[in-house]
Amino acid sequence: xxxxxxxxxxxxxxxxxxxxxxxxxxxxxxxxxxxxxxxxxxxxxxxxxxxxxxxxxxxxxxxxxxxxxxxxxxxxxxxxxxxxxxxxxxxxxxxxxxxxxxxxxxxxxxxxxxxxxxxxxxxxxxxxxxxxxxxxxxx
Amino acid sequence: xxxxxxxxxxxxxxxxxxxxxxxxxxxxxxxxxxxxxxxxxxxxxxxxxxxxxxxxxxxxxxxxxxxxxxxxxxxxxxxxxxxxxxxxxxxxxxxxxxxxxxxxxxxxxxxxxxxxxxxxxxxxxxxxxxxxxxxxxxxxxxxxxxxxxxxxxxxxxxxxxxxxxxxxxxxxxxxxxxxxxxxxxxxxxxxxxxxxxxxxxxxxxxxxxxxxxxxxxxxxxxxxxxxxxxxxxxxxxxxxxxxxxxxxxxxxxxxxxxxxxxxxxxxxxxxxxxxxxxxxx
Numbered sequence: 205x206x207x208x209x210x211x212x213x214x215x216x217x218x219x220x221x222x223x224x225x226x227x228x229x230x231x232x233x234x235x236x237x238x239x240x241x242x243x244x245x246x247x248x249x250x251x252x253x254x255x256x257x258x259x260x261x262x263x264x265x266x267x268x269x270x271x272x273x274x275x276x277x278x279x280x281x282x283x284x285x286x287x288x289x290x291x292x293x294x295x296x297x298x299x300x301x302x303x304x305x306x307x308x309x310x311x312x313x314x315x316x317x318x319x320x321x322x323x324x325x326x327x328x329x330x331x332x333x334x335x336x337x338x339x340x341x342x343x
Numbered sequence: 344x345x346x347x348x349x350x351x352x353x354x355x356x357x358x359x360x361x362x363x364x365x366x367x368x369x370x371x372x373x374x375x376x377x378x379x380x381x382x383x384x385x386x387x388x389x390x391x392x393x394x395x396x397x398x399x400x401x402x403x404x405x406x407x408x409x410x411x412x413x414x415x416x417x418x419x420x421x422x423x424x425x426x427x428x429x430x431x432x433x434x435x436x437x438x439x440x441x442x443x444x445x446x447x448x449x450x451x452x453x454x455x456x457x458x459x460x461x462x463x464x465x466x467x468x469x470x471x472x473x474x475x476x477x478x479x480x481x482x483x484x485x486x487x488x489x490x491x492x493x494x495x496x497x498x499x500x501x502x503x504x505x506x507x508x509x510x511x512x513x514x515x516x517x518x519x520x521x522x523x524x525x526x527x528x529x530x531x532x533x534x535x536x537x538x539x540x541x542x543x544x545x546x547x548x549x550x551x552x553x554x555x556x557x558x559x560x561x562x563x564x565x566x567x568x569x570x571x572x573x574x575x576x577x578x579x580x581x582x583x584x585x586x587x588x589x590x591x592x593x594x595x596x597x598x599x600x601x602x603x604x605x606x607x608x609x610x611x612x613x614x615x616x617x618x619x620x621x622x623x624x
Contacts, residue, residue, distance in 0.1 A: 218348070225352055232359045236366040251380055258387045265395075302444050325391050326445050328399035331433045333440045335448075 253321040256292065257338045260284065261325035264296070270336050271329045273298050273307045285311040293317070293343035298336050306334070317341040388451060388612050392441060393619050397606055400433050401460055401473055402587070405622040408602045413489055414595045414624075416464055416602065421588035422473045424581045430460040430473045456609045462621060463607060466600040469593070477580040478588065485540040485575025487596045490517040494590035495579060497564050498525045499551050506532050507548035507565075512539040516575075520547040520566045523589070544569035551584065 264270050269280040273296075285294050293314035298307045310316075320341040327334055398404060404420040422430070438458045446453040460473040467488075470481040482488055515537045522532035532549045546567035553560035562583035571578060579588060595602075604621040611617075 222348075222352060225356065229355065229359050232363050236362055239366050239370055251376075254380075255383075258384070262387070262390070265391075301440050324445070324448055326396070326441060328396055328437065331400055331402075333437045335445065 250319070250321055253292070253340045253342070254323065256288075257294075257321055257323040257340045260288075260294070260340075261296075261323060261336055261338050264336065265325055265327050270298065270325075270327050270334070273309075273336075274329045274334060276307070278307060278309050281309045285309055288340075291342055293341050295339045296336055298334055300332070300334050311343075314343045317343060385451075385612055385615055388449065388453075389610065389615070389617055392445075392453075392455075392610055392612075393617060396437060397462075397608070397619055398621060400437055401430060403621065405604060408604070408622055408624040410597060410602070410624060412597075414597050414602055416593050416595070416604070418591040419589065421471075421591040422478060423585060423587045424474075424476050424478060424579070425585035426476050426581075426583070428585075429475060434458055434460055452611075452613050454611045456611075458606075458608045458619075461607065463605050464593070464595075465603045465605055466598050467595050467602075476582070477578060480577040481573060482540070482575035482577065483573070485516070487598070488516050488540075488575065489594040489596065490519070490592075491568070491577065491594070492519040492590060492592040493566055493579065493588065494521045494523060495564050495566070495581075495586045496523045496525050496589045497531075497551075497581070498585040498587075499562055500526065501551035501560060501562060502554050503531045504550035504552050506534075507546060507550075508534050509536055509538065509545040509547060511536045512542065512544070513537050515539045516568070518547070518566070518568050521590075522549045522564055525587075538568045540569060540575035542569050543571065 261270075264281065264284060267280070269284065272279075273281050281296055285296065288294050288311055293311050293316050295308065295310040295316060297305050297309075299305055316339055318341075320339050322337060322339050324335050324337050327336065402420050402423050404418060406417040406419045407415075409415045409417070438455050442453055442455060462471050463469065464471070467482070467484050469484075469488075472479045472481075516539075517535060518538050519535040520532065521530055521534075523530050532547070534547055536547075538544045544567060546565045548563060548565035550561065550563040552562075562581075564579075564581050564584065564586050566577070566579050568575075568577045570576065579586070602624040604623070606619045606621060608619040609616060610619060
């Protein structure tokens with residue numbers, strides 16, 4: 205009788221350990237799944253679009269194309285937008301401080317989608333401060 | 344049976360721990376990418392504000408800083424001067440826009456300290472102050488200055504009057520001054536004199552007046568170097584006309600330190616702080 209009782213106790217112990225291990229395994233899987241999906245906000249596509257927009261505005265400013273746009277000459281900005289990769293749409297608007305829009309250009313035949321990335325760059329022209337806003341998305 | 348079950352449990356655990364290790368590595372990689380991205384964006388904002396703003400606002404263009412038998416700091420443009428030009432106001436306007444609007448639009452914290460129309464040539468500690476109608480250069484270490492060449496281009500249509508030419512102090516610091524009319528590019532005045540930095544020297548001056556003379560139609564441009572409060576002070580002034588310094592070359596004795604044109608202004612974006620440097624050797 206005692207032997208039977210010991211065997212039963214041992215089986216019960218193993219069952220308990222297995223149950224604990226199963227619970228631990230379930231927790232691990234849940235944590236793993238949560239961790240992977242919680243990073244879904246890190247969108248590499250948006251990250252790439254952001255880099256394109258930042259680089260574009262830097263190039264436009266350093267080549268004085270933003271200055272030219274304030275003078276009403278949008279040729280270089282339009283050429284730049286037209287030369288963007290075929291799968292990327294872009295708009296560039298120039299503002300005088302917070303007093304409203306001065307010029308706006310968009311890539312022809314292209315519509316900005318809802319998943320848009322916006323960047324800005326300040327610049328000085330004839331001692332006045334302006335800023336350019338670029339919106340880019342995959343089109 | 345027990346041994347097989349135990350082995351099965353161990354293998355399952357090892358596999359699950361491997362998955363957990365993979366997830367931790369993945370998380371770390373994502374965090375590194377996000378940190379790198381944040382740093383890149385902050386660098387972009389820093390470049391946006393620091394790179395050209397000061398020189399564009401003040402019309403300053405540094406050609407180069409060269410070191411041969413002496414050190415030359417060479418500007419092709421060193422500001423415009425007229426009574427209706429408020430350099431401090433221009434800088435305040437830019438600063439306020441960046442601190443208020445730009446920071447709000449980009450969701451970052453920006454502060455700018457000591458953003459004023461002044462800069463220093465270090466290690467010589469020459470202090471350039473761009474005022475309304477005049478440029479003042481204080482040179483506490485004037486003994487290290489060898490020569491200064493200055494061109495002032497004036498926006499004036501009146502006839503040039505009688506030029507004022509200072510006397511020479513041979514063996515002292517050479518000052519070369521030219522006044523040029525903007526419309527015709529004609530050199531109206533060209534003088535080179537050695538000047539004692541510790542004396543109150545007469546000025547290099549060119550007046551303009553209408554013909555026949557009309558008391559309300561007079562203007563002038565002048566350069567003076569010497570002791571006007573402190574030894575070794577240089578002052579370029581305009582009166583009733585707009586003058587633009589289109590050449591400013593200052594030659595110093597060579598120094599062991601690297602020459603830097605430092606505005607003394609400081610930019611802080613979130614927690615990252617940087618100095619606004621116009622040029623360095």
